[in-house]
Amino acid sequence: QVKLVESGGGLVQAGGSLRLSCAASGSFWRINVMGWYRQVPGNQRELVASISPGGSTSFADSVKGRFTISKDNAKNTVYLQMNSLKPEDTAVYYCNAVSSRPFAWGQGTQVTVSS
Numbered sequence: 001q002v003k004l005v006e007s008g009g010g011l012v013q014a015g016g017s018l019r020l021s022c023a024a025s026g027s028f029w030r031i032n033v034m035g036w037y038r039q040v041p042g043n044q045r046e047l048v049a050s051i052s053p054g055g056s057t058s059f060a061d062s063v064k065g066r067f068t069i070s071k072d073n074a075k076n077t078v079y080l081q082m083n084s085l086k087p088e089d090t091a092v093y094y095c096n097a098v099s100s101r102p103f104a105w106g107q108g109t110q111v112t113v114s115s
Contacts, residue, residue: 002026002028004022004096006020006022006095008020009092009111010112012112014114015084017083018111020093021077021078022036022095024078032053032098033099034078034097035095035098036049036050036078037096038091038093048060049067049080062088066085067081067083068080069081088113090111092108092110093109
């Protein structure tokens with residue numbers, strides 16, 4: 001079973017940047033499309049960015065042009081670079097496979113953007 005550990009969140013002012021990291025155990029995750037999700041209390045988890053095994057990326061309209069997703073297979077890590085952050089980006093961010101059978105969810109990392 002793949003274990004996912006997210007980090008890099010924090011408090012940032014609007015317009016600022018953060019880079020989130022998702023460390024995955026083992027190498028099995030590499031054959032999956034991996035995504036970054038976010039969740040605000042009371043709302044469903046939202047997929048904001050994904051990256052395929054071949055490196056193709058996709059983004060939700062709400063973050064397009066501001067967020068980038070990348071991965072380092074050698075480090076078993078998936079990254080989310082977030083620029084031009086807005087207060088509405090405030091959420092807990094998680095990474096996981098984009099699949100009907102995702103891996104066990106990690107604890108997530110809190111991102112708070114102040115106005």
